[in-house]
Amino acid sequence: RKEVEQDPGPFNVPEGATVAFNCTYSNSASQSFFWYRQDCRKEPKLLMSVYSSGNEDGRFTAQLNRASQYISLLIRDSKLSDSATYLCVVNRSGATNKLIFGTGTLLAVQP
C-alpha cells in the first residue's frame, strides 16, 4: 500500500464549480499534512497546511480526519488559474524533516 494515495483524476470542471479532492495516508503516527500545487512542468509550491480543526484560505478549505487517516481539499468557485496538479503531502513519522508526496490529482477547469 502506498504511504499517500490520491485519485489521479483528471477532474474536469467548469469555471465556478466546487471541486473536492481526497487523500488517504497509511501511517497513523503522521503529524503534519499539507497540500501542494504543481503547475505543468513546474516545481511544487505549498498551497496550504492542513490542521486538525480544518482551515480555510479564501476559496480553499482543507480538512483532516485522523481517525480515518483522510485529508481533503475543497475548492469553491473554480477559476481557470486553478488548473494544476494538487499534491497531498504527509510528514514521515518520527522525522519531521521528511515529507511523503502523493502522486497528485490533476484538475482542469474549463471555460
Place this chain on the structure above:
Amino acid sequence: SQTIHQWPATLVQPVGSPLSLECTVEGTSNPNLYWYRQAAGRGLQLLFYSVGIGQISSEVPQNLSASRPQDRQFILSSKKLLLSDSGFYLCAWTDRGREETQYFGPGTRLLVL
C-alpha cells in the same frame, strides 16, 4: 528574500555518461537541503537530504550520489547514467525550525537516451 537556483534547466545525456546537477540557495543560512526525483506519471521520490556541510543521508539505493561542499550548495552526481535515471530532478530547502515547509527550485529535466 530566499531564492533557490538549479542548473541546468534541461539536459539530454547518453546512457553511461556522468551527471552533475547543482543547486544553490540564497538568503538563508544552514538550511536543510533535499534532492527529489519525479518520474513521468509518478510522485516525488526523496533521493537525498542534508542537514549540514558534508552530511548526506540517502533514501534509496541507486547509482546516484550527493554532496554538500558548502552550506548552501547541494550537488547530485552519477558516474554512469541509466535509462531509468530520466526524470524531473528537484532540489528543495527548509529552514531549521520550520522544517515541514519545503521550498523547491525550478528543477532540472533530465532525459537519458
